[in-house]
Amino acid sequence: MPLNYASVDQNASRYAEQANNWLAESRKATGKLRSLFEEACLDTEGLKKTIEQARQSKPKLYLAKPLHEDLLQSYPLGGLPESYTLLTVDGSQIVPSRHRSLQFGLINIGMLTVRFGSGEPPATKLVTELLSYEEILRDDGNLISEEDITLIRDMTERTLIANEISPSLPRPVLTVTDGPLDLFFPSDIQGKKAQAAQREVFEIDQYMEREGILSAGYIDKPGSSMLHNMLEVFAEFGESTMPSQQNRKLSISDRLLLADRILPGERSALFEIISKRPSEPADRLRVAFFYLNVSNAAEHPWLARVEIPFWLTQHPELVSLVHAALYYDAQVLDSHPYPYSLHRAHELAVVRQAEYEEIENLLLSRFPADSQLSGYRSNKDYLKGLK
């Protein structure tokens, strides 16, 4: 049955009006927030102290903290060495579903290793892991959720990156994943499992630092409001007042706040992510970030967030390398700038419906015909599949 287009059509104009109102309200709020941002930037040290105060007193935080750079500056693009390695990883997964004939979980990781300066095609690697039956069941006996399997996938990605590092890779080596550098998970994932994963990520980062391997997480079209949150703390703990908002709280994204400040190819100042939640391990990865304008047209800024380990911020030449490597890689697909190498890792990793069904059939073939484990699909799933 198709949609009831008449009903949608009736509400479309109202929806468009609401969205336009929201946009106007956001722009107004962004303008006011920009003034507050400029005010806060006048005393970066004071701002940092305020954030530390908030860190002590607030149970939950997710905001940006300035580092040593001038926040009102935009930082130009540097050059690239003649030879270096770019190693990108992306993954996809099959989440077990009780509606299918057989419940199984799978992760598929694609890896691309580009040795720039060699002229050789990049090395590709595909790692497919069928999760064991123990892994797809939670401690409470239920099947694992999408979030659980995402955590397993993210951990596998990071472990594979660490394992891929070898002396034969031309230095410097930059490894890039799609999404935040640290692991994020919703609160329903069992605490111990998540904490252990975060600790492991921390240990991997320490190994990478010892080896001098650079890492970055690339977030396209980021929606976070870490600067807005920072300014709220600035206003709350200082003498300034947060701009009043009309009806509801608007969350102004960093992208909107910084869009006009960063020229194509340039980056914002460096910030540290201050994330505080109950039950987080103390030895957790310290992450910094900058916004990168990957657009090549001044009138259409396109900001991506690039997360890097905190230790990298102490080496300006390495920050410049991450900045340049990602910008130039995104320019390969310049009509829709996004790092080519990440797109290829995704292309390698993605599991399509036809492949899902092939794997399911392969697994089903290992069961006797009368096995109770390999039952029928749910009637709902069967009927949804009718064409």
Add this chain to the structure above:
Amino acid sequence: MSERQKNIPIGKLLRAENSNFVAGCRVRELDTPALGALVKVRLEDHSEIYGLITNILINDDSLVRQLVSGVSIPTEYTADNRYNRNLPVEIHVLTVGYTQNGQISHRLPPRPPLSLDEMHLCHAEELARFTSLNNQAYLRHILRLPDQPIEEILAAHLRRARAAHESTGNTGWYEQACQKLITLLRDDYLRLTAVLDVLTDLEHE
């Protein structure tokens, strides 16, 4: 060296019908097949189907189209698209005959080859053997090709076949082939003129 060893594998079949088939190969394997070359596919019953390469198609996809419009592509990424990505080069082949129980026929085979059957490039000796039989009757298949640059395919094929025959000391084959073409095209003056133009070119090589 056995017959099988002398023939170079140049791809696997994507799709087929009695009168033509299409094989796919990777770009790395592309230095071997060429327009007008004689190829063959061996079937499970040991019969072999012969064909002439009439077109080689380099496929694209949406990523390649994005890259084409880009300002600059690193050499490594050009190589990535050519050698790593799963975009087979399509080799289009016109069926020109088959063998059964060792007998070469220039008629169409009873059945087409199957998908994933391996296609081989025929070596010069086999090319000379196939083209010398049956008064070059296979040439009629080429002349029936719709919407194809028939003269160019003929020129490419005759050039290869003439070299193969001359290497075995048969210097008369080419003239016989030309006579055969003139006979087949005697009622199609326009096409005959175009073919004769190409043949004149070949004679000056």
